Amino acid sequence: MLFSMNEFLMSLSFALDFVEMDILGRTSNHGKRVAYIAYGISKQLDFTKEEISDLVALALLHDNGVCEYSLHKKMESDKAPNMKDIENSKEHCTIGEENIKAYPFFTQVKNVIKYHHETYNGEGFFKLKAEEIPLMSQIIHLADLIEINFDLGNNNYDTQREIKEFVTENENVKFSSTIVDAFINVSNRKYFWMDLNNNFINMAVKKIIPEYYLELPLEQIYNITKVFSKIIDSKSKFTQRHSADLAEKISIMAGFYNLNLDERTKLIIAANLHDIGKLAVPNSILDNPGKLDKNEFERIKEHTYYTRIALQDIKEFEQITEWASNHHETLNGTGYPYGFDSEYLDFNSRLMACLDIYQALTEERPYRIALIHSEAMKILYGMKDAGLIDGVIVNDIEKVFK
Numbered sequence: 001m002l003f004s005m006n007e008f009l010m011s012l013s014f015a016l017d018f019v020e021m022d023i024l025g026r027t028s029n030h031g032k033r034v035a036y037i038a039y040g041i042s043k044q045l046d047f048t049k050e051e052i053s054d055l056v057a058l059a060l061l062h063d064n065g066v067c068e069y070s071l072h073k074k075m076e077s078d079k080a081p082n083m084k085d086i087e088n089s090k091e092h093c094t095i096g097e098e099n100i101k102a103y104p105f106f107t108q109v110k111n112v113i114k115y116h117h118e119t120y121n122g123e124g125f126f127k128l129k130a131e132e133i134p135l136m137s138q139i140i141h142l143a144d145l146i147e148i149n150f151d152l153g154n155n156n157y158d159t160q161r162e163i164k165e166f167v168t169e170n171e172n173v174k175f176s177s178t179i180v181d182a183f184i185n186v187s188n189r190k191y192f193w194m195d196l197n198n199n200f201i202n203m204a205v206k207k208i209i210p211e212y213y214l215e216l217p218l219e220q221i222y223n224i225t226k227v228f229s230k231i232i233d234s235k236s237k238f239t240q241r242h243s244a245d246l247a248e249k250i251s252i253m254a255g256f257y258n259l260n261l262d263e264r265t266k267l268i269i270a271a272n273l274h275d276i277g278k279l280a281v282p283n284s285i286l287d288n289p290g291k292l293d294k295n296e297f298e299r300i301k302e303h304t305y306y307t308r309i310a311l312q313d314i315k316e317f318e319q320i321t322e323w324a325s326n327h328h329e330t331l332n333g334t335g336y337p338y339g340f341d342s343e344y345l346d347f348n349s350r351l352m353a354c355l356d357i358y359q360a361l362t363e364e365r366p367y368r369i370a371l372i373h374s375e376a377m378k379i380l381y382g383m384k385d386a387g388l389i390d391g392v393i394v395n396d397i398e399k400v401f402k
Contacts, residue, residue, distance in 0.1 A: 002214075003214050009056075038136075068099075090125035096114070104220075104224065109134075116141050153196070253355065256400050357383070
């Protein structure tokens with residue numbers, strides 16, 4: 001498959017925006033602004049096209065470990081960490097480094113995310129200093145600190161002056177002279193600050209991500225998309241293996257139906273990505289042990305819409321996007337978010353819907369224990385009889401998983 005890495009990166013950045021929506025209550029475009037600042041510095045330092053491509057990718061992905069770290073902390077203390085707690089922990093750096101192992105970088109970028117909180121004077125998490133710190137880590141660190149400490153989305157002359165003072169005051173303390181000089185040079189351009197504005201940052205980032213396509217086997221694309229599924233399943237302690245277990249069951253059913261390898265792999269990728277939209281749903285709703293009110297239930301129903309938004313711009317992912325996004329649609333048109341019916345929903349969309357219900361029923365949730373197979377099947381048969389899901393597939397699930 002001809003796979004667009006820049007489209008995939010933008011989708012990843014959407015997913016990380018969803019995490020911000022939960023933690024901060026809003027989308028800050030943090031990763032996008034860090035990437036844009038890092039890009040500006042790299043141009044001043046005459047990076048190659050390949051190095052720029054890798055730096056922008058790493059900057060967009062630098063906080064990909066936040067969701068998993070948040071889950072660990074919630075399980076330890078039953079309290080979600082805030083953004084300050086997260087930024088003050090090295091665990092999100094090590095988790096983030098591990099998550100990107102399968103990503104196809106052009107250059108040697110080992111430990112860039114792991115060390116992106118190291119300071120030039122050696123006071124970071126790992127006590128590296130000066131040139132012991134990868135150059136790309138140093139660049140991301142400067143961009144990250146600026147983005148966290150200043151309102152770049154609404155920056156004005158005073159903000160710009162304060163940022164330049166902050167950077168120069170920390171020369172050879174937090175940042176090297178080389179990177180300080182590069183930042184000051186690019187920040188003297190008016191367009192730089194305009195691009196960071198809330199109204200323009202998405203357009204600016206799309207413009208700077210180097211466009212390149214890789215001819216990759218679907219199996220390798222599946223490994224790359226695992227970055228997504230690790231973030232997704234870390235959202236809640238009740239869904240830590242939901243996407244992975246659904247993908248396993250999809251694989252088994254694809255074998256039962258003798259689907260070819262490409263179709264089977266696409267279905268597995270869709271299963272891994274189907275709940276990406278849940279990153280935009282607050283954990284206070286996902287982990288609620290009580291009955292959801294109408295507003296909370298409507299918020300839950302938004303997640304399949306967000307899944308489609310995150311995936312729909314990746315070329316060659318058209319089928320994957322459909323199968324991933326349609327898992328709460330029903331044959332009689334009463335599902336969500338689009339109300340598609342039996343005329344629209346293809347076999348693989350129906351299969352994803354049935355297996356997602358079965359997987360969810362057999363998992364522990366905050367409001368109930370996991371159901372055994374026979375109990376789950378009773379509910380599936382009831383939904384079949386109500387005209388909601390495909391009866392043939394329900395019968396086959398009974399045969400395969402009894």
